[in-house]
Amino acid sequence: MSLSSNAFEDNQVQRAWWKEASVYQIYPSSFKDSNGDGFGDLGGVIEKLDYIKTLGVDIIWLCPIYQSPQVDMGYDISNYKEIDARYGTMDDVDDLIAGLHARGLKFLMDLVVNHTSDQHEWFQQSRSSKDNTYRDWYIWRDPKYDSQGNRQPPNNWSSYFGGSAWEYDSASNQYYLHLFDKTQPDLNWECEEMRSAVYETVRWWLNKGVDGFRLDVINLISKDQSFPDATVLDANQLYHHGCEHYANGPRIHEYLQELGGILDSYNAFSVGEMPWVSDPEEILKVVGYDRKELNMIFNFDIVDMDHGASGKFSPKDWQMSDLKSIVSKWQTFMYGNGGWNALYLENHDQPRTVSRWASDSAEHRTLAAKMFATFLGLQSGTVFLYQGQELGMSNIPEHWEMSEFRDLETLNHWDELCEIRPDDKDLQVITKQQYHIKSRDNARTPMQWNSDNHAGFTTGDPWFRVNDTYDICNAASQVGVPGSPFEYWRAILALRKQMLDIFVYGDFNIIDAEHEDIFAYTRTFKGHTVLVACNFRQHDVDWKLPTDMKLDELLISNYAGAEIDEGIVRMRAFEAFAYIQKDHASLSRL
Numbered sequence: 328m329s330l331s332s333n334a335f336e337d338n339q340v341q342r343a344w345w346k347e348a349s350v351y352q353i354y355p356s357s358f359k360d361s362n363g364d365g366f367g368d369l370g371g372v373i374e375k376l377d378y379i380k381t382l383g384v385d386i387i388w389l390c391p392i393y394q395s396p397q398v399d400m401g402y403d404i405s406n407y408k409e410i411d412a413r414y415g416t417m418d419d420v421d422d423l424i425a426g427l428h429a430r431g432l433k434f435l436m437d438l439v440v441n442h443t444s445d446q447h448e449w450f451q452q453s454r455s456s457k458d459n460t461y462r463d464w465y466i467w468r469d470p471k472y473d474s475q476g477n478r479q480p481p482n483n484w485s486s487y488f489g490g491s492a493w494e495y496d497s498a499s500n501q502y503y504l505h506l507f508d509k510t511q512p513d514l515n516w517e518c519e520e521m522r523s524a525v526y527e528t529v530r531w532w533l534n535k536g537v538d539g540f541r542l543d544v545i546n547l548i549s550k551d552q553s554f555p556d557a558t559v560l561d562a563n564q565l566y567h568h569g570c571e572h573y574a575n576g577p578r579i580h581e582y583l584q585e586l587g588g589i590l591d592s593y594n595a596f597s598v599g600e601m602p603w604v605s606d607p608e609e610i611l612k613v614v615g616y617d618r619k620e621l622n623m624i625f626n627f628d629i630v631d632m633d634h635g636a637s638g639k640f641s642p643k644d645w646q647m648s649d650l651k652s653i654v655s656k657w658q659t660f661m662y663g664n665g666g667w668n669a670l671y672l673e674n675h676d677q678p679r680t681v682s683r684w685a686s687d688s689a690e691h692r693t694l695a696a697k698m699f700a701t702f703l704g705l706q707s708g709t710v711f712l713y714q715g716q717e718l719g720m721s722n723i724p725e726h727w728e729m730s731e732f733r734d735l736e737t738l739n740h741w742d743e744l745c746e747i748r749p750d751d752k753d754l755q756v757i758t759k760q761q762y763h764i765k766s767r768d769n770a771r772t773p774m775q776w777n778s779d780n781h782a783g784f785t786t787g788d789p790w791f792r793v794n795d796t797y798d799i800c801n802a803a804s805q806v807g808v809p810g811s812p813f814e815y816w817r818a819i820l821a822l823r824k825q826m827l828d829i830f831v832y833g834d835f836n837i838i839d840a841e842h843e844d845i846f847a848y849t850r851t852f853k854g855h856t857v858l859v860a861c862n863f864r865q866h867d868v869d870w871k872l873p874t875d876m877k878l879d880e881l882l883i884s885n886y887a888g889a890e891i892d893e894g895i896v897r898m899r900a901f902e903a904f905a906y907i908q909k910d911h912a913s914l915s916r917l
């Protein structure tokens with residue numbers, strides 16, 4: 328095993344402020360309610376700025392707060408330059424920006440420009456007639472007719488939220504494309520005026536003081552203009568996943584260069600959501616340092632690891648070997664090729680990690696949360712933490728009924744299943760279990776601030792039920808309390824800053840790649856090495872320390888420190904640690 332194995336032995340990675348930063352994601356509806364209406368709002372975010380600062384992040388990313396009918400929780404925007412009354416006013420945004428900047432924090436808005444709401448003025452105009460100047464701002468196509476003369480959608484693509492991706496408009500006898508809900512029509516990026524309007528919006532927000540954007544499903548904006556049918560993988564389905572025709576489609580890099588040029592001229596931060604693309608060369612075209620498209624992207628390889636053959640809500644056991652090869656692939660590829668990783672395990676679309684991949688039992692939840700903090704937080708890339716992750720929040724409890732769920736994706740899936748397979752009770756039971764593991768709602772329950780009524784989230788009626796765990800898992804019982812997940816995350820983020828060269832700019836090597844229980848890696852900078860090891864199991868695992876590794880100086884651990892006897896480390900349930908190798912470095916020199 329070699330410790331400094333790659334081409335970047337001299338650690339010539341380009342330095343940049345956005346590489347050194349960590350991001351805290353806020354789901355505004357569920358963060359903090361300041362006016363008692365049951366929905367989180369901007370006033371609530373402002374109230375909690377000191378909490379966020381204490382954690383040690385540098386940037387907040389706020390999920391969409393624009394005017395919206397809220398069919399998809401704000402990812403259906405009806406006006407890019409107005410704030411939804413649910414969240415507050417433009418004055419609140421100004422106050423938020425001022426409050427953030429006063430604390431040295433930066434602000435990312437969520438830019439949703441693959442689609443708008445069908446309530447957006449642009450779409451209202453577009454659908455009003457075929458001759459309207461906005462007609463071409465969306466994607467309209469004529470129907471197809473089958474051999475019986477029945478009208479059919481232009482192709483067989485499915486929507487991610489169920490059914491066909493095309494909605495019929497009887498007034499014009501055409502269909503419009505919506506990759507998501509039918510109330511979220513896709514914008515036509517082929518149309519130059521539309522693109523100019525998007526770019527103008529981006530500038531408008533940057534001029535207002537926003538420091539960058541998270542760009543929603545940005546790799547879907549360029550579609551193959553012949554709109555070919557998707558490959559049929561499951562003949563029992565009516566509609567099919569057409570991503571091969573629009574994920575990183577034909578003109579994606581042209582559009583991203585246009586957008587990236589604007590962002591670069593403001594030195595703005597950019598992270599693009601990029602599902603269904605895993606080809607490193609293709610992704611490098613987006614995140615290559617000199618290409619000036621985007622700084623980094625959210626790749627889905629890890630979070631899709633447990634999606635089964637029939638999609639997200641079908642079961643699949645993930646293997647440690649899968650996780651190791653994914654992490655190793657991206658860590659080394661980006662490092663060696665001038666790209667950059669966005670590190671994440673949770674967000675508003677993903678469930679809680681402790682429940683999904685470890686244990687949320689009273690005995691293990693806290694340990695597991697800290698193990699994942701070590702695993703993720705010491706890798707190479709920009710760290711993204713989702714609200715509540717710093718507390719080790721867990722999925723919604725198994726006894727919650729379907730009537731408690733709120734998420735469009737889950738509810739549409741359930742309705743479709745009950746309609747198509749009404750008598751298949753076994754499948755229904757299995758699918759419900761899968762919702763409890765993977766539904767987006769797991770991450771969307773209100774933030775648990777304290778053990779008061781409704782977890783201190785609101786004084787009113789919360790829009791979404793508070794997780795039953797709030798009395799044992801909340802911020803008040805963790806901030807300033809040694810050993811809590813919050814304090815552990817804080818220490819991890821501080822360590823990244825304190826040892827920037829190693830943890831931000833150091834290279835990555837996986838250790839003991841075949842081991843089924845222990846995830847171990849090193850970070851090395853100019854010969855200085857840190858060993859990180861994580862036990863992913865809830866039982867003891869005896870791990871043979873690689874012969875060229877030593878446990879010299881403990882940097883961080885979720886136990887008091889490792890137990891080692893004759894070269895064997897007894898890794899306890901979900902134990903994680905990082906040790907600096909004395910032979911390789913002295914901490915003070917870094």
Ligand code: GLC
Nearest residue numbers: 399402439507543544600676
């Ligand atoms: C992204 C968002 C998700 C939303 C979808 C459609 O995946 O993260 O929440 O539903 O895009 O905008």
